[in-house]
Amino acid sequence: MRRRVVISGCGVVTAAGHELDTFWNALMSGTCWVKPLQHFAHAEMGALHGAETELPGEDRLPASIDDNPYRARCLELGLAAARRALLDSKLKATPEARENIGVVFGTTMGEERQVGDLSESQAPHDPAEPATPRRVDASFFSRVNNHQLAAQVARAAGFGGPTLLATTACSSGNAAIAQAYDLVASGEADAMLAGGADTFTRLIYCGFSRMSALSASICRPFDKQRDGVSFGEGAGALLLEPLEDALQRGARIYAEVAGYGISNDAHHITAPGPHGEGFVRAMQQALDTTQTALERVDYVSAHGTGTLYNDRGESEAMQKIFGARAKQVPISSIKSMIGHTNGPASVIEAVACALAIQHNAVPPTARLQEPDAELDLDYVPGIGRAHAVSTCLSLAAGFGGHNVCLVLKRVS
Amino acid sequence: MTGVLAAVAPVAVTGYSVLTPLGDSVAALVAALRSGRSSVAADADFETACTSRLLDFDPTRYAKVRGMRVYPRATQLEICAVALALADAGFAEGAIDPLQLGAVTASSFSHLETLIEYDRGLTTVGMQRTNPTLMPLALPSAPGAATALSITAKAFAITLNDGGAAGLAALGLGARLVAEGRARVCVVAGAATICRELVSSAARAKLLTPAAPLRVLDEASCGTAFGEAAAALVLERPADAAARGRAPLGFLRGQASTFAPSQDELATALARACQRALRQGKVAPEVLALVSCGASGIANSDRAHAIALQRALGDAAERPAVTAIKGNLGEVLDPSGLLQCITALHALRERVAPPIAALERPAVAGLRYATREAELAGGAALLTASSSTGSCSALVLSSD
Numbered sequence: 001m002r003r004r005v006v007i008s009g010c011g012v013v014t015a016a017g018h019e020l021d022t023f024w025n026a027l028m029s030g031t032c033w034v035k036p037l038q039h040f041a042h043a044e045m046g047a048l049h050g051a052e053t054e055l056p057g058e059d060r061l062p063a064s065i066d067d068n069p070y071r072a073r074c075l076e077l078g079l080a081a082a083r084r085a086l087l088d089s090k091l092k093a094t095p096e097a098r099e100n101i102g103v104v105f106g107t108t109m110g111e112e113r114q115v116g117d118l119s120e121s122q123a124p125h126d127p128a129e130p131a132t133p134r135r136v137d138a139s140f141f142s143r144v145n146n147h148q149l150a151a152q153v154a155r156a157a158g159f160g161g162p163t164l165l166a167t168t169a170c171s172s173g174n175a176a177i178a179q180a181y182d183l184v185a186s187g188e189a190d191a192m193l194a195g196g197a198d199t200f201t202r203l204i205y206c207g208f209s210r211m212s213a214l215s216a217s218i219c220r221p222f223d224k225q226r227d228g229v230s231f232g233e234g235a236g237a238l239l240l241e242p243l244e245d246a247l248q249r250g251a252r253i254y255a256e257v258a259g260y261g262i263s264n265d266a267h268h269i270t271a272p273g274p275h276g277e278g279f280v281r282a283m284q285q286a287l288d289t290t291q292t293a294l295e296r297v298d299y300v301s302a303h304g305t306g307t308l309y310n311d312r313g314e315s316e317a318m319q320k321i322f323g324a325r326a327k328q329v330p331i332s333s334i335k336s337m338i339g340h341t342n343g344p345a346s347v348i349e350a351v352a353c354a355l356a357i358q359h360n361a362v363p364p365t366a367r368l369q370e371p372d373a374e375l376d377l378d379y380v381p382g383i384g385r386a387h388a389v390s391t392c393l394s395l396a397a398g399f400g401g402h403n404v405c406l407v408l409k410r411v412s
Numbered sequence: 413m414t415g416v417l418a419a420v421a422p423v424a425v426t427g428y429s430v431l432t433p434l435g436d437s438v439a440a441l442v443a444a445l446r447s448g449r450s451s452v453a454a455d456a457d458f459e460t461a462c463t464s465r466l467l468d469f470d471p472t473r474y475a476k477v478r479g480m481r482v483y484p485r486a487t488q489l490e491i492c493a494v495a496l497a498l499a500d501a502g503f504a505e506g507a508i509d510p511l512q513l514g515a516v517t518a519s520s521f522s523h524l525e526t527l528i529e530y531d532r533g534l535t536t537v538g539m540q541r542t543n544p545t546l547m548p549l550a551l552p553s554a555p556g557a558a559t560a561l562s563i564t565a566k567a568f569a570i571t572l573n574d575g576g577a578a579g580l581a582a583l584g585l586g587a588r589l590v591a592e593g594r595a596r597v598c599v600v601a602g603a604a605t606i607c608r609e610l611v612s613s614a615a616r617a618k619l620l621t622p623a624a625p626l627r628v629l630d631e632a633s634c635g636t637a638f639g640e641a642a643a644a645l646v647l648e649r650p651a652d653a654a655a656r657g658r659a660p661l662g663f664l665r666g667q668a669s670t671f672a673p674s675q676d677e678l679a680t681a682l683a684r685a686c687q688r689a690l691r692q693g694k695v696a697p698e699v700l701a702l703v704s705c706g707a708s709g710i711a712n713s714d715r716a717h718a719i720a721l722q723r724a725l726g727d728a729a730e731r732p733a734v735t736a737i738k739g740n741l742g743e744v745l746d747p748s749g750l751l752q753c754i755t756a757l758h759a760l761r762e763r764v765a766p767p768i769a770a771l772e773r774p775a776v777a778g779l780r781y782a783t784r785e786a787e788l789a790g791g792a793a794l795l796t797a798s799s800s801t802g803s804c805s806a807l808v809l810s811s812d
Contacts, residue, residue, distance in 0.1 A: 042534075044538055102669070107552070108552075108553075110552055112527065115524075115528055115531045119531045120535065122532075136613045137616060138613060138617035140609060142617075142800060144521075144610075145520060145573075145801060147520060147573050147574055147575050147799065147801045151802050151803065160670055160672070163802070165572070165574060167556075167573055168556075168569070179585070182588060182592075188692075203534075203547060206542070207544070207548070207550075209539070210544040262567075262568045262594060263566060264514075264569040266563075266566045267561075268561070269548045269558060269561060399548055399551060399553070399554075399557065400556070400557025400558075400569065401557065402553070402569055402570075
């Protein structure tokens with residue numbers, strides 16, 4: 001017998017804010033936080049844009065974990081979001097109870113900056129020579145391990161349950177939530193903190209630039225003039241626990257995680273499959289396994305990166321799944337405001353969905369000014385709007401063809 | 413506490429494969445283990461570290477995959493292991509509906525060499541002259557994505573990053589996804605190659621033995637040695653295997669993961685994982701025939717594994733034979749749990765446990781260490797694993 005699983009704590013650290021109210025109001029206003037970057041650059045690329053996150057003092061990385069917060073930025077963001085989600089949950093667990101609470105985090109690039117730090121430390125560089133091993137210090141082995149993200153969160157929270165790191169590129173956040181959901185629903189864990197974190201990396205900027213997938217200025221998801229991705233940095237975390245437990249302790253319940261659908265394109269190492277076929281399978285599985293009727297879906301949180309292919313494929317998938325009703329279901333991309341945060345994007349979007357259910361309103365796709373005739377859906381252009389929301393789908397996709405679709409529902 | 417596997421268990425293993433320095437078939441590997449051979453040796457690339465190298469690996473011998481040559485060596489290894497495992501399970505190429513085929517990859521560091529190469533290129537020769545094909549292969553999820561692409565696995569492709577405990581956790585995840593019907597067939601795979609920077613860093617951290625032999629669970633254990641290997645297993649629901657007339661090689665019955673916030677708490681956390689996995693699998697410690705211990709030669713970690721087994725097995729601690737294959741193959745990280753699983757299933761069927769290489773004086777008494785080949789009575793085994801970050805995992809399996 002599977003247990004019903006609910007979200008009883010949310011944490012975000014994004015360019016649009018760290019407090020849930022601030023974050024939600026910023027989204028609803030349609031403000032775009034993608035700006036010229038102040039704290040990240042790559043000499044060959046000129047002025048870069050992105051949505052930077054400023055952390056308050058209490059969220060700064062303790063020097064005991066890494067005395068170089070720049071290179072450990074991903075970890076710093078992840079710990080901050082986790083701390084905020086746990087605070088928000090007001091969970092008070094005994095040390096014994098904490099042994100049955102775990103962590104699943106997702107990331108696209110994880111500790112990439114640790115490798116960047118290594119490259120810098122090995123200067124002067126001679127491409128003809130291999131790295132000089134003597135310059136690799138004793139802590140590199142542990143610092144470069146992406147599992148540190150989940151492990152440090154578990155350590156800070158005093159949790160002793162399953163502590164895992166899932167990577168499915170830019171759908172990692174949803175993959176983490178899906179795993180956490182399964183562990184709680186099955187009874188394997190009493191609660192799970194599901195989250196994700198990523199920061200700006202030169203691999204992502206240079207790689208997307210070479211693929212012509214980086215927006216020349218600021219992204220415009222679903223717009224006719226869309227020209228690629230704008231990145232953001234950030235993190236998100238959700239506390240998932242059984243409905244019964246949340247009710248018993250009087251927790252604020254944001255939404256139920258009803259289940260998920262998952263698929264893989266197996267089409268190309270970077271390009272998504274044609275016609276949104278992978279999205280369709282993930283969405284259909286999500287609807288089927290959660291026994292959600294199409295007409296009950298009130299809102300879809302899009303992956304919505306602003307690339308030509310993603311936005312077209314995602315829109316085609318919506319039309320295939322919803323048919324004649326497709327235009328009646330609002331679908332929007334908050335990446336238009338906080339940029340594409342990669343691994344944590346879908347966690348942050350799950351928080352936005354949970355808040356949409358709480359507020360009976362849907363966030364917009366900002367900067368959508370010129371509709372693309374090929375994409376003919378209600379993308380909620382400009383600013384958010386009031387809209388009754390009881391059931392949401394939240395879509396995510398990643399390099400390599402990984403698609404995960406969550407179903408979130410109001411708990412009545 | 414109940415477990416996902418308890419509700420729907422067991423999940424059948426219907427095929428497997430290995431690519432190791434001690435053999436590229438399970439039979440060859442097991443023969444080497446049973447004779448006590450070790451591939452851990454001094455490595456001219458490192459002054460203070462031994463390694464276990466997989467020499468003369470040629471991917472074209474094992475799989476014909478489009479674009480194979482552009483993949484990093486670890487990805488090539490994984491793709492080849494998966495092709496071999498599917499063949500071992502009796503699946504001809506293209507025989508599985510892609511929509512019913514999923515892949516779970518254990519990969520913590522197998523992208524790292526590519527990432528280092530790409531990043532070094534950016535800082536030395538510049539963005540325009542850095543090989544752009546490296547970028548998507550430098551993502552932590554890339555080995556799993558490439559593997560799923562190679563077999564057209566459309567049900568799912570998930571990568572778990574959990575250091576030395578990833579293999580067992582990946583098996584648990586794969587079993588869950590198959591049991592839930594998210595795919596009829598799931599391949600669980602992992603691969604590891606020697607990364608110069610990791611070895612150098614671990615050597616500086618004094619985690620590595622400076623000289624062979626690698627001794628695990630021994631009073632003289634003084635560090636581990638990194639190794640190269642790949643392994644893959646094919647999982648199906650027993651009914652699906654039966655429907656196509658396939659006799660399972662064994663069954664996954666329970667898997668649990670826990671976390672140790674500090675080294676001092678490793679034994680307690682690992683014991684908890686063992687107890688949970690046994691409970692999920694509905695296997696009493698008294699019926700265990702074999703323990704495949706994830707000890708790697710790092711003294712305090714090995715000691716924690718032994719103490720954890722004592723605590724988890726209680727009065728039955730001295731019954732199962734305890735083996736530890738990292739003494740033969742070195743610490744191969746992600747695929748290590750998969751190799752433990754494959755060799756344990758083989759040992760249960762043959763009713764013989766391979767000895768622990770070079771074990772002379774156990775550091776912790778009270779367990780039945782296999783210092784020579786040990787006859788097995790019973791068909792169930794417990795596997796343990798831990799990572800340097802504190803993750804612990806245990807898996808219970810059976811031969812029938």
